[in-house]
Amino acid sequence: MPWQPGWYFLSDEAVADVLMENKAYRPYIKIIYRDFPGVDPLLAQIRAGLEEHSVPFAFSAAAAGQEKLGYTASMESPLRVGIGVDKNKNIALFHAQAGDVPILAIEDTDDSGARVMGENAGRLVMGLPLVE
Amino acid sequence: MKIVAGVDIGNATTEVALARVYTSGQRDFLSSAIVPTVGIKGTVENVNSVLRALEDALTTVRLRFNDLELIRLNEATPVIGDVAMETITETIVTESSMIGHNPSTPGGMGLGVGTTTDLASLDSVKPGEKVIVVIDRDYGHEFTAQAINHALNRGVSVEGAIVQKDDAVLINNRLIKKIPIVDEVYHIGEVPRQMPAAVEVAQPGHSVKALSNPYGIASVFSLSPEETQAIIPMARALIGNRSAVVIKTASSEIKERRIPAGILTVEGKRGRVDVNIEEGADRILEVVEDLQPIHNVYGQPGTNVGGMMQRISHYLAELTSVAAEEIKIKDILAVDTMVQQPVTGSLADEFVSENAVALAAMVKTSRLPMEQIAKKIKSETGISVEIAGVEAEMAVLGALTTPGTGMPLAILDLGAGSTDAAIISKDGDFQSVHLAGAGEMVTMLIASELNLKDRNMAEDIKRYPVAKVESLFHIRLEDGRVRFFDQALSPKLFAKVILLKENEEMVPIGVNEPMERVIYARRKSKEKVFVINSLRALKRIVPTGNIRLLDFVVMVGGSALDFEIPEMISNELSRHGIVAGRGNIRAIEGPRNAVATGLVLSFR
Numbered sequence: 001m002p003w004q005p006g007w008y009f010l011s012d013e014a015v016a017d018v019l020m021e022n023k024a025y026r027p028y029i030k031i032i033y034r035d036f037p038g039v040d041p042l043l044a045q046i047r048a049g050l051e052e053h054s055v056p057f058a059f060s061a062a063a064a065g066q067e068k069l070g071y072t073a074s075m076e077s078p079l080r081v082g083i084g085v086d087k088n089k090n091i092a093l094f095h096a097q098a099g100d101v102p103i104l105a106i107e108d109t110d111d112s113g114a115r116v117m118g119e120n121a122g123r124l125v126m127g128l129p130l131v132e
Numbered sequence: 133m134k135i136v137a138g139v140d141i142g143n144a145t146t147e148v149a150l151a152r153v154y155t156s157g158q159r160d161f162l163s164s165a166i167v168p169t170v171g172i173k174g175t176v177e178n179v180n181s182v183l184r185a186l187e188d189a190l191t192t193v194r195l196r197f198n199d200l201e202l203i204r205l206n207e208a209t210p211v212i213g214d215v216a217m218e219t220i221t222e223t224i225v226t227e228s229s230m231i232g233h234n235p236s237t238p239g240g241m242g243l244g245v246g247t248t249t250d251l252a253s254l255d256s257v258k259p260g261e262k263v264i265v266v267i268d269r270d271y272g273h274e275f276t277a278q279a280i281n282h283a284l285n286r287g288v289s290v291e292g293a294i295v296q297k298d299d300a301v302l303i304n305n306r307l308i309k310k311i312p313i314v315d316e317v318y319h320i321g322e323v324p325r326q327m328p329a330a331v332e333v334a335q336p337g338h339s340v341k342a343l344s345n346p347y348g349i350a351s352v353f354s355l356s357p358e359e360t361q362a363i364i365p366m367a368r369a370l371i372g373n374r375s376a377v378v379i380k381t382a383s384s385e386i387k388e389r390r391i392p393a394g395i396l397t398v399e400g401k402r403g404r405v406d407v408n409i410e411e412g413a414d415r416i417l418e419v420v421e422d423l424q425p426i427h428n429v430y431g432q433p434g435t436n437v438g439g440m441m442q443r444i445s446h447y448l449a450e451l452t453s454v455a456a457e458e459i460k461i462k463d464i465l466a467v468d469t470m471v472q473q474p475v476t477g478s479l480a481d482e483f484v485s486e487n488a489v490a491l492a493a494m495v496k497t498s499r500l501p502m503e504q505i506a507k508k509i510k511s512e513t514g515i516s517v518e519i520a521g522v523e524a525e526m527a528v529l530g531a532l533t534t535p536g537t538g539m540p541l542a543i544l545d546l547g548a549g550s551t552d553a554a555i556i557s558k559d560g561d562f563q564s565v566h567l568a569g570a571g572e573m574v575t576m577l578i579a580s581e582l583n584l585k586d587r588n589m590a591e592d593i594k595r596y597p598v599a600k601v602e603s604l605f606h607i608r609l610e611d612g613r614v615r616f617f618d619q620a621l622s623p624k625l626f627a628k629v630i631l632l633k634e635n636e637e638m639v640p641i642g643v644n645e646p647m648e649r650v651i652y653a654r655r656k657s658k659e660k661v662f663v664i665n666s667l668r669a670l671k672r673i674v675p676t677g678n679i680r681l682l683d684f685v686v687m688v689g690g691s692a693l694d695f696e697i698p699e700m701i702s703n704e705l706s707r708h709g710i711v712a713g714r715g716n717i718r719a720i721e722g723p724r725n726a727v728a729t730g731l732v733l734s735f736r
Contacts, residue, residue: 048273052237052301097604098620119298127602128236129627129640 028056029121030077032069033085035061042085042114049118055079055125070094070102079125083117091117095124104130134201135162137189138731139182140526141208141505143173143549144571144690146181149728150189150200153735161718161732164725165189172451174208174501179508186513203517204731205506206526212451213549214444215573217471217490217580218436229324230366231294231317231377233480238333238375239300239313243342244292245330245352248323248379254279259287264329266294268320273299277306284309292331294377296320314375319479328353329379336374343367343376353380369484394435396464399427409437409489413466417664420464424672429461429493437491444493465492465569465668467660472583483583490577492661494550494568524554524564526730531686532556533729534715542673542682543715543726544666544701546691548572551662553669555682565672569661571691577657582643582650589642593654596631597695599638600647607638610651658697666701670710679705685712692723 031046033039043059050057058077062069073082074094082094091114092105104120106113120130138149146169152160165188171177186203190196246262251271257263263283267276276299280290284307293313295303300315312333317323330352332340342348346367350360363378370376395406396416400423407419420426430445431438441461449456471488474481506517524545531543539560545552548571554564571594579590599607604620607630621638628640629647641650670679685705687698698714705712715723 048299048302051305052298054237054301095604095620101620103604103623103626124626127627130623 026056027079028058028077029079029081029083029125030073031057031059031083031085032062032066032073033059034069034087036087038089039085041111042089042091042109045111045114046083046085046091046118046121049115049120050122051118053119053122053126055122057121068100071096071100081121081125083121085114093117093121093124135195135199136202136204136732136735137186137200138204138206138526138728138735139185140206140523140725140727140731141173141178141182142169142690142727143547145169146178146185147725147728148182148185148189149725149732150193150195151732153732159732161729162195163189163192164721164728165192166724174505176504176508178505179512182505182509183512197513197515200513200515202735203509203513203515204520204735205502205509205517206523206727206731207519207521208502208523212448213492213494213568213570213572214447215490215492215569215576216440216444217469217488217576218440229379229381230369230482231314231323231379231479232370232373232482233316234373234375235298235300235314235316235480237298237301238315239293239302239304240310241333241335242312243330243332243352244312245328246289246291248294248325248327248329250325251276251279254283254288257283257288260289262289262291264292264294264331265290266320266323266325267296267299267303269296273297273302274306277303281306281308292329294320294323294329294331312375314377317377317480322479324379324381327379327381329377331375331377333375339372339374340370340376343378344370344373349378352378369482394437395432396429396437396441397432398423398429398464401425401427409466413468413489413660416464416466417668421668421671426462427460429464437489440491441493444491448493448495459495461493462496463494463566463568465567465573465661465665466490467492467569467573467577469577469580469660471580488580490573490580492569492573494566496566521731521734522562522564523727524552525556525562526727526734527552527688528554528556528562528726529730529733530717530726530728531688531715531730533718533733534686535719537684537686540683542670542685544669544685544687544689544692544712545726546570546662546666546687546689546694546697546701548690551665551669552689553666553673555673563673565669567665567669569665574657574661574691577660578653581653581657582641582645584643586642592631592633592639593641593650594657595694596633598629598641598647598650599632600629601625601627601638608647610647655696655700658694659700662691662697663700663704667704670705680709682710685710686715687712688715688717688723688726690724698723 070082070084070092071094074096080096084092089109090107092102095103133154136153140147145166148165150162165185167181167185170180246264248266249263251267292311295315298316300313304313312331332343334340344367346360346364349363397406398419402423405419407416431441445459446456449459467490469488469490470485472483473486502519510517527545528543540557542555551567551570575590575594578593584590597610599609601607606614606616630638630640671677692698692714702712717725717729
């Protein structure tokens with residue numbers, strides 16, 4: 001299926017799995033998050049940052065006991081860029097080329113920190129300087 | 133046999149050449165040293181750097197001050213320069229009528245025209261009316277999109293939007309009708325409401341067509357010819373933008389004020405001429421050449437240039453302990469340049485390029501008090517000190533140690549404060565000239581072209597090549613080649629334009645300019661100062677003013693070490709049939725140490 005703008009709203013695990021077989025079709029940034037009360041606003045902000053930069057994304061809830069969320073996300077993303085969100089509201093941005101050392105990491109963050117992380121993930125993919 | 137040191141105190145550096153001088157006339161050079169000059173050239177503070185340089189030179193060959201028998205100090209050229217810059221145009225946009233900050237992610241595409249309306253007031257707009265919605269940061273993108281969609285469903289013509297937050301794409305993605313949206317408007321409170329407005333967004337990679345065209349704006353707002361003339365500066369400021377907003381307020385004024393920059397009066401042997409600064413740098417240079425030798429240059433009181441020249445004169449008067457009225461400016465270099473100025477009354481901190489003129493001025497003072505410096509050196513070390521040798525002549529003698537040179541020889545001494553030329557004829561006669569405009573002026577021009585507040589950064593951009601960090605592992609160099617790294621580069625450098633300094637140090641330039649623009653500003657600034665001044669200087673010292681008579685020119689001085697200035701000059705001079713190259717003093721020093729070496733060579 002050719003990529004269309006409407007796909008921003010279809011980002012979920014099911015879509016990501018389908019795309020995994022057809023990697024050529026759609027590149028995306030992957031976000032793996034720990035599902036906990038209070039995570040939704042953070043995810044909404046990350047998504048806003050990515051969407052404002054027009055970069056496709058896919059969200060995926062972490063399995064119980066899963067570690068290295070961001071690093072795993074970057075390895076699974078066709079764009080090699082991933083974000084991890086853990087239960088302590090720590091968010092980290094990874095690029096698979098740089099291994100398991102995060103490009104950016106922020107601890108116990110709030111909505112604006114999450115938004116900036118989303119933007120920076122988009123900027124990393126597009127070759128724009130990162131912002132604070 | 134005597135051990136002799138030649139000491140050259142310059143504006144920026146102090147250099148030493150150390151040698152054994154035999155009665156037979158043979159000279160064995162032992163070592164050299166270079167240190168930053170402490171204090172202004174010609175003041176007693178310089179002694180600190182002299183002693184340090186001597187120590188360095190002596191230690192290199194395991195000698196001590198005891199072993200040194202004579203210090204020959206340069207008779208420092210009593211030439212001091214200064215630079216200043218003034219804008220000669222000014223754009224004032226009152227009543228907040230324009231937004232041209234060019235945010236990175238505008239929404240939608242096209243031209244929308246309507247009346248500016250708050251999001252909160254959307255419900256009271258009648259169907260069929262055309263509006264531009266104004267959204268401040270209190271509203272999230274979901275709510276905003278819903279509200280706009282609701283209005284659209286009611287039949288309201290929402291034609292565009294102006295948003296405070298960085299949400300243009302988010303909002304546009306959720307609208308049932310796509311509209312042009314400009315975001316990141318910080319001072320949204322100052323956007324006039326209930327006024328006719330136009331919002332234009334171009335495709336990525338393209339720029340606005342209607343709002344950067346005075347007739348486009350006239351079409352949108354049905355302007356009269358007089359009104360159209362008045363908005364020309366606004367249209368000009370929006371050229372090249374991907375997005376723009378123009379608002380027609382009741383009493384909006386956009387003025388492009390020409391600041392009366394003023395008249396420069398050049399007095400020379402052949403007469404006196406008044407030049408209006410607006411005639412440009414080329415005309416000023418022409419007048420200066422025509423009236424050689426120059427007696428004085430001053431500006432019309434009460435004007436910008438008058439103020440500039442006064443400031444320069446006062447500064448130079450203080451430096452040389454002379455009354456301001458007694459300062460006679462012997463040379464000026466004018467350069468037309470552009471300066472980024474904030475638009476007065478802007479809504480999103482926009483900048484616009486204004487015309488400016490930069491001037492470098494130079495005075496000859498009475499002999500600099502080198503005797504005081506000599507006395508202090510002697511009292512601190514017990515060594516004899518001689519003040520010997522006109523600096524320019526010493527420079528030529530030193531330059532002659534460059535392999536491949538012979539007499540007649542002309543040199544260009546490219547410094548920080550002045551550009552000098554000297555020539556030695558076949559018969560050993562000297563001529564020299566000192567011109568305003570050198571390294572410091574180049575730094576100032578780079579700072580203004582790139583809107584840099586930090587002078588140190590401007591200096592670094594002058595001295596080091598740039599590169600663009602393209603990925604986590606590679607950078608693109610100026611010549612297009614790529615350099616790869618086997619360790620990920622710091623995220624702080626990612627996608628930035630950086631300077632390649634010594635020891636692989638990479639430093640972001642700190643301003644949001646593409647690499648090509650930085651290179652252009654750097655090279656243009658060097659050309660406008662050093663290439664122009666090289667030609668001016670050589671024309672003055674050649675007997676008939678015809679520089680083609682020169683066969684060979686050697687470049688020395690601090691700015692001759694620059695990675696591109698000597699090549700620019702060589703290139704230009706080769707078009708006049710002259711071969712020019714960086715000096716190589718004593719075959720080992722490069723363009724450095726010419727004067728210090730000359731001081732040793734001239735000792736009998």
